[in-house]
Amino acid sequence: MGNLLLASLALGVGVLAFVLRPLWKDAKGTALALALALLGGTAGLYALLGTPDALDPELVEAPKTLEQAIVQLERKLEDEPGSVEGWVLLGRSRASQEAWPQAVAAFEKAHALLPDEADLMIEYADALMRASEDGRFPAKAVALLERAVERQPTHQRGLFYLGAQRLQAGQPAEAAEFWGRLLPLVDAQTADALRPQLAMAREQAGLPPLPEPEPAAAGPTLTVTIELAPALAAKLAEGDTLFVFARTTDGAGLPVAVKRLPATGFPLQLTLSDADGLMPAQKLSMQAKVRLMARVSKSGDAGAAPGDLEAEPVELAVADGAAATLVIGKVVE
Known part of the structure; x- marks a missing residue:
């Protein structure tokens, strides 16, 4: 043996x-x-x-x-x-x-x-x-x-x-x-x-030069680990999209930071910072605390739909190096 x-x-x-x-x-x-x-x-x-x-x-x-x-x-x-x-x-x-x-x-x-x-x-x-x-x-x-x-x-x-x-x-x-x-x-x-x-x-190909990469964002960077509950592993399919959001604690307006990536390789770790913001007037660095959310979208759209998989939200104080774990453990009804 x-x-x-x-x-x-x-x-x-x-x-x-x-x-x-x-x-x-x-x-x-x-x-x-x-x-x-x-x-x-x-x-x-x-x-x-x-x-x-x-x-x-x-x-x-x-x-x-x-x-x-x-x-x-x-x-x-x-x-x-x-x-x-x-x-x-x-x-x-x-x-x-x-x-x-x-x-x-x-x-x-x-x-x-x-x-x-x-x-x-x-x-x-x-x-x-x-x-x-x-x-x-x-x-x-x-x-x-x-x-x-x-x-x-x-x-x-x-x-x-x-x-x-x-x-x-x-x-x-x-x-x-x-x-x-x-x-x-x-x-x-x-x-x-x-x-x-x-x-x-x-x-x-005679195309314009590739733009220079954006400089690293100033301000705090949050580290988020996304886990998938074993009971939902069979519900994951090719082409599914993972969205990870940081929202204000009252949920108002657009997310202050968001990442969109293929829903593969769980558990995975990512970072959120001002570079992931949607509006310059509403930055992650402006928040004292955020509500972190994660959702696996079947359609590729950011909005929740029946059959999507999501995690329970977690609130986190905004500070450089702050970390949280989200567990995708329920199906959207």
Whole structure:
């Protein structure tokens, strides 16, 4: 059993090395996303292969290497070809070995079983690109990327790859359009890395220079952690939008700060400051206390609607570094 866990640990490290940096934080609230997260851990193969001690030792021998563990996974998939989680794990395993044709074959099987999952489309397209001799996205990969972003317009990795593909194809204006959509979705560190690429695409397309980023807002910054109650995890869907508001305590007027982002990756942490305000005359920094609210919108609109998911409001004194946690735990009736 120890050898199997070591093999699983090696796979976990490989998968983590394969997963890209902050840009790729696109976990979805679907059953597959949960499976992908679990299978990316150190005991992914252990979970799928089961406990060797409980099996006939003549039929199954505990793997001593990663390759042996993968071979056992392949044998298991012969018996359970409908396991999308197994095919995804096999694809990621082969990707960690840079065995791209084998990774493509595994992701193709997974995609056939779950054709509408955006994350899976992106991984499949990535493997197709890496398996190509010229290092470019083949037509099938481009179609997968476009379909993934059509289904989920804020998919960060999809937007990035489509921008890169368009630049490869000599279409810098379209590259700039995709990367321009991506820029406001990413964190500050990732934005700093993306801006030179976006500026280059705009220059090649003959577009005006990219505006300089706004300076960091003066005044207090609040840190807000958003959690999703486990009982509502199954109600989260692709394309849902998370709104986080800071309002005056009496609820009058527009929010003094608001953020809109994809409803993915819970629990997540964000900040609210004057930079997130809607009206210069009503700033967060002007308030002694605010009421924090969070809502997952099914329509993408800021207003509450039946079926949306929301948290109980929390009041917080406005001070730099003040922090609060909101738990999305009820369905709007």
